[in-house]
Amino acid sequence: MNLSNLKPAKGSTHKVKRIGRGQGSGRGGTSTRGHKGAQSRSGYSRKFGFEGGQMPIQRRLPKYGFTNINRIEYKPVNVSTLQQLVDKRGLTVINVGTLVEAGLISKNDRVKILGNGELTSTVEVTAHAFSKSAVEIIEAKQGKAIKL
Numbered sequence: 001m002n003l004s005n006l007k008p009a010k011g012s013t014h015k016v017k018r019i020g021r022g023q024g025s026g027r028g029g030t031s032t033r034g035h036k037g038a039q040s041r042s043g044y045s046r047k048f049g050f051e052g053g054q055m056p057i058q059r060r061l062p063k064y065g066f067t068n069i070n071r072i073e074y075k076p077v078n079v080s081t082l083q084q085l086v087d088k089r090g091l092t093v094i095n096v097g098t099l100v101e102a103g104l105i106s107k108n109d110r111v112k113i114l115g116n117g118e119l120t121s122t123v124e125v126t127a128h129a130f131s132k133s134a135v136e137i138i139e140a141k142q143g144k145a146i147k148l
Contacts, residue, residue, distance in 0.1 A: 075112070077112070080118065095127075119138060123143045130147065
């Protein structure tokens with residue numbers, strides 16, 4: 001075998017449809033475009049959302065709701081996740097930088113600590129926000145919940 005006799009595996013390729021090459025090909029005449037109308041013409045491109053003249057769905061459905069521009073999105077991190085970090089790395093101080101290093105959040109995220117799970121060690125946690133239950137769990141183990 002060499003480069004001069006390489007060819008695709010049998011059945012892996014198809015013959016090219018030769019459109020508009022005479023009536024005998026079966027694809028001559030209208031060249032598979034049907035009769036008349038915009039779609040049969042060269043250069044035609046349908047507008048995005050066009051439904052053949054029927055009222056498009058984005059105009060049939062009413063607008064509703066609004067987006068609050070002052071909303072602050074937080075990435076949730078549970079107390080159980082903090083405990084896993086403590087077990088793996090032996091940390092006593094956990095802050096946003098620690099969570100970024102661990103791959104739990106990205107550097108521009110705001111963090112909220114939630115109270116799901118258990119904490120068995122004393123930890124000083126620094127984050128943007130805490131749930132009430134998370135603060136109770138952290139302080140029950142003589143830890144600190146410091147808000148940024």
